[in-house]
Amino acid sequence: EDQVTQSPEALRLQEGESSSLNCSYTVSGLRGLFWYRQDPGKGPEFLFTLYSAGEEKEKERLKATLTKKESFLHITAPKPEDSATYLCAVQANSGAGSYQLTFGKGTKLSVIP
Amino acid sequence: DSGVTQTPKHLITATGQRVTLRCSPRSGDLSVYWYQQSLDQGLQFLIQYYNGEERAKGNILERFSAQQFPDLHSELNLSSLELGDSALYFCASSVEPGYNEQFFGPGTRLTVL
Numbered sequence: 001e002d003q004v005t006q007s008p009e010a011l012r013l014q015e016g017e018s019s020s021l022n023c024s025y026t027v028s029g030l031r032g033l034f035w036y037r038q039d040p041g042k043g044p045e046f047l048f049t050l051y052s053a054g055e056e057k058e059k060e061r062l063k064a065t066l067t068k069k070e071s072f073l074h075i076t077a078p079k080p081e082d083s084a085t086y087l088c089a090v091q092a093n094s095g096a097g098s099y100q101l102t103f104g105k106g107t108k109l110s111v112i113p
Numbered sequence: 114d115s116g117v118t119q120t121p122k123h124l125i126t127a128t129g130q131r132v133t134l135r136c137s138p139r140s141g142d143l144s145v146y147w148y149q150q151s152l153d154q155g156l157q158f159l160i161q162y163y164n165g166e167e168r169a170k171g172n173i174l175e176r177f178s179a180q181q182f183p184d185l186h187s188e189l190n191l192s193s194l195e196l197g198d199s200a201l202y203f204c205a206s207s208v209e210p211g212y213n214e215q216f217f218g219p220g221t222r223l224t225v226l
Binding site for chain 2: 031032034036041042043044045046049087089091099100101102103104105106
């Protein structure tokens, strides 16, 4: 069974204080690892897809990296508007065209001005 | 705005009742996914449709059913509702085949009293 564990559950940062969020996964053949941002009461917003170990992707203050067992979401000099819950999800090579995502429970990030 | 629409935004009903949630995918997307998000379980995959056909099932209860229509919109039917069914229900869509990113709608908040 595919499993995704995110840590920490919650993170409070001062504005400008860089940090990293962790996503550990167990999957039978990784097709892709996804990062989403979710604001309260809203749908998840797609951020990144990573396909293979060593891959990195960047968007503004966010950088996602992938190893064979985990992924990191690095946040550089965060701003209050980066406050949200960040979700990690994996997609397995299950065959038959099934592309369901298995999500972690998320890291709730609060950036204090 | 992801381009995925869901109606209604909020739904309040009583135990034992039946409700229908509606989702319209992004223009051009053939695959629709339904997810349930509760406080303790996080985002859980329910069911996937591709071009009108059921493709994969997750932990979907027998009281729940879904379908995708020829115009590609999808409906999730929840019957014999229980208090524990109260949750946010999200629809996501993606282009098939070969595209893995799923784009989420704004969700329907279901409250069962």
